[in-house]
Amino acid sequence: MTIPILDLKAQYRKIQGEVRTAIDEILESQQFILGPVVEKFEAEVASYLKAGTAVGVASGTDALLLSLMALGIGPGDAVLVPPFTFFASVSCITRLGATPIFIDIDPENFLIDYRAAESFLGERARPHPGGHGLMDPKSQCRIKAILPVHLFGQNCSMAALIALAQKHNLYIVEDVAQAFGARAEIAPGNSKPAGTLGDLGCFSFFPTKNLGGLGDGGMVVTGRTDLAEAVRRLRVHGADHKYHHLEVGLNSRLDALQAAVLRVKLRYIDQWCEERIERSRRYQSLFLATGLVGRQILSLPDPGDGQSHVFNQYVIRASRRDELRAYLSGQGIMTGVYYPVPLHLQPCFAFLGHRQGDFPHAERAAAEVLALPMFPELTREQQEIVVQSIQDFYRP
Ligand SMILES: Cc1ncc(COP(=O)(O)O)c(C=O)c1O
Structure with missing residues (x-):
């Protein structure tokens, strides 16, 4: 699948x-x-x-x-x-x-x-x-x-x-x-x-x-x-x-x-936002059950209160991010990296005179973020497969 x-x-x-x-x-x-x-x-x-x-x-x-x-x-x-x-x-x-x-x-x-x-x-x-x-x-x-x-x-x-x-x-x-x-x-x-x-x-x-x-x-x-x-x-x-x-x-x-x-x-936006929020909660509980969270392996987005986060993207931090991404792709699970290069290091902004190390949190995020499947129609079964595959990657 x-x-x-x-x-x-x-x-x-x-x-x-x-x-x-x-x-x-x-x-x-x-x-x-x-x-x-x-x-x-x-x-x-x-x-x-x-x-x-x-x-x-x-x-x-x-x-x-x-x-x-x-x-x-x-x-x-x-x-x-x-x-x-x-x-x-x-x-x-x-x-x-x-x-x-x-x-x-x-x-x-x-x-x-x-x-x-x-x-x-x-x-x-x-x-x-x-x-x-x-x-x-x-x-x-x-x-x-x-x-x-x-x-x-x-x-x-x-x-x-x-x-x-x-x-x-x-x-x-x-x-x-x-x-x-x-x-x-x-x-x-x-x-x-x-x-x-x-x-x-x-x-x-x-x-x-x-x-x-x-x-x-x-x-x-x-x-x-x-x-x-x-x-x-x-x-x-x-x-x-x-x-x-x-x-x-x-x-x-x-x-x-x-x-x-x-x-x-x-006319559907409130429903779709709610469904995204609900799926973020589901990811949260599935991931917490894996024991991988908070051990320098994975960190999850804050679910927020009410509609403070409407999860256009569900973005985790993952150690060995690029290896994980390739593994998931091999399992048929599509992910995204938003964004791999922080803007102060983009060639077109070199004239601003910034260097690696100037904005360490942005640079670390660029190396660690991974956006997982997220959309209102995402099923429980699909989410279970995503989380199980991530668990399999870290604990083969
Ligand atoms: C944070 C952010 N700002 C600006 C834009 C630009 O929007 P558009 O692609 O409609 O020009 C996007 C979308 O791609 C975005 O994600």
Whole structure:
């Protein structure tokens, strides 16, 4: 039996009728770019997230880029970001001529370590000579924003990051590409949807995400009408009305076909997140029974409370990771490594002058992480096979 890391066909089989009807409606209308179906989807996402405004764009990458553009971030500015994330969380910064300041991750959860951010801002950053705010002593750039990434579906410590941003007058741009449906606790018993706590939240509808389309798609959500207007303008070449360009933007619109399918899938998102959470609990109890956990062999993700982690990926740390991965592949079990090279060591960011050893937690994570099969339709039997095979590998 082959166990895929994600089984989109199983999901499609369940909603095939609804998806086809939605696509047919678009084909009948022949309205493919933006238009009423995209507007409906934007309104539904805004209402689901209880966010002010949602703006559909062409991808999660563009959601990040357009958000930073809307904030006016560019050359001479710096943004705090973790080095252990998908490439786009950082490329959106350098694409605009701004400078990423890497903040190492918390080894417990792979997320930006707010204590490391706090000590950077409190101890290493300097007052900007132009007044108002802080400067990165290395690049001499003005520190403008924090870009936390809710990696694998798990919320960052937003209350602490918001307090830091307020103290140092920084924007927060949330990378929520992997965490649609997650909730962040801001005070005991009080949580809000991930992506609605910062100035802007950036979602991806790449097919493998919890809410995934039939291709690329993304969304920016914000409670600020000025930023929503800026993103709306920037996604259509910076035009406030047709052929009148206030600034140079992008061509980055959500297709009506994507919106139509995503409207169907949005109706299932809570159920799918719940099913992912339930499967994470099942992995947890199966793994604990193996006796491999916590003995420098395996460590498991924190299951979180409520919807604080919606398990877009179920990522463990494993000793002899690459050998284990090859063994599982031989057993027909597909796994993933997100991400094998931390971003401060990527050739294209060599100009930032970082070296091996600069961000040890990110580097260790890159060597140890393994994403196991995780999707709402994953069966108990499949999970038992995954865990049994891992046990067989370590105790032949
Ligand atoms: C953390 C993170 N940020 C940004 C992106 C970019 O999204 P997209 O692939 O839709 O451009 C992704 C998705 O691949 C992601 O996982």
